[in-house]
Amino acid sequence: MGVTDPAHVGTSARLTTRPWQAALIAGLLAIVVAAPSIRNGFVADDQWVVANRQVLEQPPSVGAVLKEPYWPASFGGVMWRPAVISSFALDYRVSTSPHWFHAINVLWAVVATALFTLLACDLAGPVVGLITGLLFAVHPVHVEAVANVVGRAEMMAAAGYAAAHLCAVRAERKPAYLAGVAAGAAFAIMSKEIAVTLPAAVLLVLWARRADLRLAWRAVGAATVPIVAYFIIQGLVGIRTLYAGGLAVGLEHVGFFARAWAMVRLSLDWWRLFLFPAHLSADYSPGELTVSTGLTIWHLLGLLIWLGAGVVAWRTRRTIPGIAIGLAWMVITISPVANIVFPTEFLIAERTLYLASFGIVLALACAVSAIRSPRLRISVVAALVAAGAARSIARIPAWHDDETHYQALKHEAPRSYRTLWLNGKDEFAAGHWGSGEQLLRQAIAFAPSLAGPRYDLGTFYMRAKLWQPAIRQLQAAVAVDSAFEPARDALRQALQAAGDTARTR
Template identity: 30%
Template sequence: MSESHQIRDAGMPLSPGLETSSATSSTLTPGLAQRTACLVIALVVTIGYANSLNCGFAQDDVYVVTVNRAIRDLPHIYRAFAQPYWGTGYEELATYRPVVNISLALNYAVHGFHPLGYHFVNLVLHAFNCCLLYGLVYAYTRWSQLALFTALLFAAHPVHVEAVTQVVGRTELLAAGFGFLSWHAYLRIGEGRHWRWLAWAAFAGGMYAKESALTLIGVIGLAELCAGRLRTRQEWQRAALDATGYLVVAASYILIRRLVNGQFGVHGDQTFFHGDPWHTRFLTMAQGMVEYFRLLVFPYRLCAFYDFSFFPKVSTLTPRVAASLLLVAAVIGVGLRAWRRQPLVAFAILMFFVSVSLVSNIVVPTGLLIAERVLYVPSVSICLLGGLGLATLYQQSRGGRYAAVGLCVIILGLMSWRTITRNPDWTDNEAYGRALVRDAPGNPKGWLAMANVHEEAGDLAAAEAALQHAIAIVAHRAAPRTALGQFYLRQGRLAEAEALFRAAIASNPLGWKAYYALANLLARQGRTAEALQWYEAGKRQYVPSAEVLAGTAASFYRGGQYPEACRIYEDALRRDPLLAEAWAGYGLTRLRLHQLDEARMALEQAVALDPSLADAWMNLGSVCGAQGDYHAARRAFAEALKLDSASAEAYANLRLATSLAFSQ
C-alpha cells in the first residue's frame, strides 16, 4: 500500500488537515460507533422535520406529482428517460431528471396521491445523506468528532427546508445522495476495479437526478488535491482514468438531455438574465454570492423564491457590487492562503464555490436567481467549518468537551427551531403564497399564488386585487398581465382580457403564454382568422405541452370552428400521443364533422388510455349507434353509466341501444 493510502492511527491527535484513506464508512470510529452516530443524526433530522409530514402538495409539487402522468405508470416508467422532468411539453424548462420521476413513480405505486409518503421519503433521504457525509468526513480525516459535528450541523441547517420539505426538493436529495455514494465508491477504487464502475454508476444516478451533480467531479478533484493524493505521476494517471469515466457519464447525460429537450439551456423567457451580457450576470451575482454567505451563516431570514427585489440587476460597478466583489475575493483568498497549512479549511471554503458554480448564473444563465434548495451540497462548506471549530474545542480539555457539546446542542436547537417554524410554509398553496408575500412583498410570484387561492375560495375581488398588485410591482413583466387576462377571461370580461393579453405580448414578445391565451379568447368569439394568426405566432415562440394545445383546440371547438379545432388537436396529439383528453376532444370534433370512422378511432383510443372518461364513452356510444353498431353502442353507454350512475342521458341511450341491438 502506498503512503497516500495509509490509515492514520485513530489515537493520534489530528491536525485540521485532510487525511487520505481508502477506509470506508463501515469502519468503527474510536469511542463512538458509526451506528450510534447515525442514530443521533437520524434523531436530529426527525426532530427538525417531523412536522413536515403534515404538509401536502404546494406549488411545483402539484405539477410533478398530481399532474405528472409519467409517475402513474410504473410498468412503463422507462419512458421517463425520453421526456422532460415535468413531462412532454415542458422542454422550455430544460429539466431532465428521470431518476426523480422513477422515485416518484415508486411513491405513487405505494401511496397514490397521499402526500405523507412523499414527505417521509424525503426525510429518510436527508437522514441517509447526512450519514453518508459523516462517513466521507471520517474517511478523509479519521476524526470522529469532526465527522459527527459536521453531519449534525448539516442535518439541522434551516437552509435545507426547501429541499427536504418540498417534494420537488427530492432532485437535490437524490443528486447529493448518489454523489456521496459515488464518492464513497471512489475512495475504495484501490480495493478492486468494480468500485470504479460503481463510482461511475452512482455518479450517473446523480446526474440523471439533477444536472448540478456534475460539480461532483470538481469537488472530488479539490478534495484529492487538498489531501495530497495527487503528487506522483502514477496518482495523476489514476485520477485521469477516474475522471475520464466521470466525464463520459456527464457527456452522455448532456447529449441525451439535448435530444429530449431540443436544447441544453433554459428557454429564453424562463431565465433571469435573458439577453444580458456576461458582465451583467457577473456583477449581479456577486451580490447573490453574498446573499448565499448570509443564508449559510445566519439562516434566519429565509424565502421561498428570490428575485431582483432582494438585490438589483446591475451592469456597472456600484458601491454595493464593489463591496460584494471584495468580500467574495477575500473569502476565496482565505481559502487559497489556507491551502498548505490548513487544507481542511481550504477545502471547506473552496468547495462552496465549486459546488455552486453551475447554478450561479455566471457559467450559464439559469431559470433561477438564487435559491435555498441549491445550497444543499454547498452548505457542506459551512457545516465542515463549524464542525472543525467544535471538534477543535472538544479536543482541548475536559472542559472543552463539555463546552463543545453544549455549544453544539445550542446551535442545533436554534437551527431545529428555525427548521420547524419554516416547514409549514409548504403546507399547501395558500400557506406558500402567504409566506412568500410575508417574506418578499416585492415579489409578484407570491401575489399570483394568493390570487389563485382567493379565486378558488370564491373571493374574486381579492383575487383581482392581488393580480393588480402583482402588475403594479413589475409593470414590465408579461406574466402578471397574462394571469389577470386569464382571470378576466374566466369571468367573461373579454374586452379587458384581450387588452391585457396584447399588452403582455407587447411587453415581452417571448412570453408565449399570452399568445395562446389571446388565440383562445379570439376563437371563442368566432374571430377565426385572428385566432389562427396568434396561434401560429405562439408556435413560433414555443410549442407548449399537449394540455395547453388541447385547451386551445377546445376553444376553437366551442366557437364552432371544427376544422381548425381538428388541426390543433392533431398538433396536441403529435406533442403527446398518450394524452387521453386530446383524443377525446379530437373524436368529438370529428363527430361534429360527421367523420364517423375517424371519430370512433379517436374515441376508442381515448377510453383505452383512460377508461374513466365518461363523456368519451358517451360520445363513442353515439358514434357506434350512428354507424349502426348497436352492440358496441350498448357497451359504451353501459361504461358511461358505470362512471356516472346519475346520468339520465346515459340511461336513456343505454335502453335505446339495447332495444336496437336485440331487434337486429
C-alpha cells in the same frame, strides 16, 4: 501532514467516535428534524411534477417511465431526471398519498446526511465528521428540499455525489472502488444536472488527500464517463433543454460578464443562507432582490466577502485544510446554479443550495474543532445544532399545503413580483379592481419581460370592457413572448371588440 492528520482537528485523535457511529447519530437527528414534513401535502411544483400524473400513477412500461421528461408536456416536457421520476413511479406503486412521498423524502434526507457524515470523517476525522453531520442534518436551508416532494432531486443527487466520493477515497486502497465512483456519478446525474460538477469535486478531494496522481485522474475519468453518457442519451431521447422556465427574470439579455457581476451582489444571500439562515423564503425574485450590473456598495461587499473567503482558504490549506476544502467544495458545487456559466430560470432557490451546504458545514465543523476548550467547543456545537433544528422544524409547516405556502410567501417575500402578481389576481377576483390593478402594474414594473402579468391585467381590462388598456397590455405580452398563444388569442378578441378589425387578421 495529510488532511486527516489529528493535528488538524484538535482532540479528535483522543476520542473514540467511529465513522459509522457518527453517521448513525447524524442520520437519527436528520429523522427527528425532517419527520414533521410527513404531514405535508403536494405543494407548488409537486402539483405538476408528481400529483395526478398518469404516466407515474399507471405507467404503461418501464421504458415509458425512463423516457419521461421531468416536467410534463404541459410545461414543455423538458429536463431528464430518470432516477427521480422512477422513484416517484415506485412511490405510486405503494400509495397515492402525499404523506408516503414525504416519508420517502425523509429517508433520502437520512441517507444523504449519513453519507456526507462518512465523507467528512474521511476528510477530517470522526469528530469533525460527527459535527459536520449534525450541522448538515439541521441546516434550515435544507427545508425546501426535504419538505417539498420535488426537492427529492436534490437529496438523491447529493446521495449519489457523496457515494461517488466515498468510493473515490477507498479506491486509493482498492481500485475496484472505481466502479462505485461511476455508479455514484450515474445515479447523481440521473437525479439532477447539478452533478455535472462531480469530476471537479472528486479531483479536489483526492488532491487534498494527496492521493496518487494516476489514481486521481482515473477516479475523475470514472466520474466523467457516466455524465457524458447522460447528456448523449438525453439528446437521443429527445429531451435537450436543461432548464424549464427560461432565463431568470432580471438576467434576460445579459452577457456572461454582466451576469457574473450581478451575481456578486446576489451572492450575499447565499452567504446569509449558509451562515445566518434566520429568514427563509420560497421566492427570491426581482422586487425582493435587486438585479444590478452597476457598481454599488453591495457589489463591493460581495467582492470583499469572496476575497476574504479566498484568503481564509489559502491561509488554512495546511493548518486546517478542511476549511479550505469546504470553501472550494462550495464554489464548485454552487457553480451550476450561479447563473454565470449556466444561466438558469431563477436567481436564487434555497433547495439548490443543498449540495453546496456540505462544504460550508464542513468548514464550520473544522473551525469549531479548532477551539481549544472542550467545554466551549461542545457549547458552540450544541447551540448551533439546537438553533438549526428549531428553525428547520418551525419552517416545515410552510410547505403543508398551497394556501399555507401562499400565505407564507406573502409574509416572506411581499415585494417579489410573483407575490405582487398573485396578490393582484386575488384582489381582482375579490372585486377590488383598484388595488388589483395597482399590484399587477407593480409586478409588471419588476418583471417587464414577463408576459404573464401583462396578460392577466389585459384580460381583467377586457372583463371591464376597457378595450384600449387591454390591447396595450396584450400587445406588450405578445411582444415579450410571441409564442404565448393565450395572449395572442386574447389580443384578437380585444381588437375585434374594439372594432379594430384591420389588426385582427
